[in-house]
Amino acid sequence: MEMRVTTEGKEEAAKELVMSGVEEETAELINEDFMPVELTVGLDELLEMQIEEAYAEDILMMQGRREEGEVKLGDIELKVNKSEIPEKIKEELKKKLRAVRIKLSGKKLDAILKKVEEKYEKAKVEPREAVGIVAAQSIGEPGTQMTLRTFHYAGVGAIYITLGLPRIIEIVDARKKPSTPAMKIKLAGEYASDRNNAEELAMEIEETYIRDIAKVDAYTEDMSVWVSLKGKELERRHIEREEVEEKVKGRGTDVLVEAIEDGKLRIHAKNKTYHELLRLEKDVSDNLVKGIEGIKRAIVRRGPDGEYMLYTEGSALKKVLRIEGVDSRRTTTNNIAEIAEVLGIEAARNAIIEEMMDTLDEQGLDVDARHVTLIADAMTMDGEVKQIGRHGLAGEKASVLSRAAFEVTVDNLLEAAMYGETDKLKGVTESVIVGQPIKLGTGAVELVAR
Amino acid sequence: MKKGKVSIREHELVPKHEIMEEEEEKELLEKYKVKKEQLPKIKFSDPVIKEIKAEVGDVVKIKRRSRTAGKFISYRLVIE
Numbered sequence: 125m126e127m128r129v130t131t132e133g134k135e136e137a138a139k140e141l142v143m144s145g146v147e148e149e150t151a152e153l154i155n156e157d158f159m160p161v162e163l164t165v166g167l168d169e170l171l172e173m174q175i176e177e178a179y180a181e182d183i184l185m186m187q188g189r190r191e192e193g194e195v196k197l198g199d200i201e202l203k204v205n206k207s208e209i210p211e212k213i214k215e216e217l218k219k220k221l222r223a224v225r226i227k228l229s230g231k232k233l234d235a236i237l238k239k240v241e242e243k244y245e246k247a248k249v250e251p252r253e254a255v256g257i258v259a260a261q262s263i264g265e266p267g268t269q270m271t272l273r274t275f276h277y278a279g280v281g282a283i284y285i286t287l288g289l290p291r292i293i294e295i296v297d298a299r300k301k302p303s304t305p306a307m308k309i310k311l312a313g314e315y316a317s318d319r320n321n322a323e324e325l326a327m328e329i330e331e332t333y334i335r336d337i338a339k340v341d342a343y344t345e346d347m348s349v350w351v352s353l354k355g356k357e358l359e360r361r362h363i364e365r366e367e368v369e370e371k372v373k374g375r376g377t378d379v380l381v382e383a384i385e386d387g388k389l390r391i392h393a394k395n396k397t398y399h400e401l402l403r404l405e406k407d408v409s410d411n412l413v414k415g416i417e418g419i420k421r422a423i424v425r426r427g428p429d430g431e432y433m434l435y436t437e438g439s440a441l442k443k444v445l446r447i448e449g450v451d452s453r454r455t456t457t458n459n460i461a462e463i464a465e466v467l468g469i470e471a472a473r474n475a476i477i478e479e480m481m482d483t484l485d486e487q488g489l490d491v492d493a494r495h496v497t498l499i500a501d502a503m504t505m506d507g508e509v510k511q512i513g514r515h516g517l518a519g520e521k522a523s524v525l526s527r528a529a530f531e532v533t534v535d536n537l538l539e540a541a542m543y544g545e546t547d548k549l550k551g552v553t554e555s556v557i558v559g560q561p562i563k564l565g566t567g568a569v570e571l572v573a574r
Numbered sequence: 575m576k577k578g579k580v581s582i583r584e585h586e587l588v589p590k591h592e593i594m595e596e597e598e599e600k601e602l603l604e605k606y607k608v609k610k611e612q613l614p615k616i617k618f619s620d621p622v623i624k625e626i627k628a629e630v631g632d633v634v635k636i637k638r639r640s641r642t643a644g645k646f647i648s649y650r651l652v653i654e
Contacts (some may be wrong), residue, residue: 211643399588446580453584466620467622474589507620507650
């Protein structure tokens, strides 16, 4: 392919550059991975070509016209910004151009920019290309190499997180709740720099029920429930005895609470039936004393950036974001439905991309982000997270035949017949069924007679 | 222990949403030769829409951060 630059070609190009007055160092720089993005492979060639072309001009310049021809940093900035290429390539291009600025002329710069624009335009996907199929294949094939095991060690304490294929399926199915909800809570200020503070916050967030900090027993002799607090646990979790007493007393009016000696509570059931007593026992032990409901465990770990953060088992994004000490800008959950609800559809789209890419990365699979992005876009198109499947995207296709060909054939046909649906036969599936050319790629082009 | 109101628009997962002016909206639809209804949708109940106080029928411009392009502008029509 013309875009491949061989090592030989590179060396040759470097020589030519040196010949045309470019310093050796710069020449090397130009030739060595001029642009890292695969899209711009060949720019090396391009640049050397331009320099060759402008060789004569360079000589003229050297004879006293240097001032006039020199390109200023501002020119590069301005011209690159004006060109019709994506931001990322612009930045990359600017960096490279700045490095060779002294060797550039206004004319050369224009030519380079024009060529880059051209290359970018060529690299774009062709109109009517079946991008969805390509995305499906690109994720499906590496998917065969993924682990089928549901659980995997996450490397964080003893928190397990679903990874591999089951996780991908979970995301694509848009489940309301993942099988292993988990949060990554970033901390702000002193909480992020001090382990003790972080540890304290973890205690604050972790859900604590009375059953965790006390022994709860029902006594049938006097029809009462005894709560004996575990002093050690209380101390560890920074809970005052009074707090627990308050909680128990706040149960309602149908109970009578009396505090006996150290850390013992006796609760009388008013309605003295055996059944009632057992219910009361359960009620008392399931009383949330501290923390956020849904956060089963919070573990402090030092993040990759050196600051302390919390990993949790269980997820409650809305409540966690409101806690003092939590960095509400960078805290996330793996529950996409929750993100959609709290942060909106665009955040959910980002979360789908992040989660899928992370899962693929973790398995060592290199899938282009564009395929994943397409899936996320399709899933969030209508303002809510829709699954890819018969209850979501595939089930909402306009064509009866297409839906019938996918899943539950009879139901779809029956329903369509009942409502008298028409099929315009425009899609791929329908076209295959009736035997007409598929409206994709070259099949999508028609001639118009005038 | 609890903070006051947390602005979700500052969250790193949330890109910048902007309500488009009528003029700008027209240009967009002409550029891509589409009708408003053909744009992707965003619900009126979306937390970000509530914060920027967009109305049903407005088009919001979304400045996304893209892994491949660096920056990417997208549009959504507010529905329901």
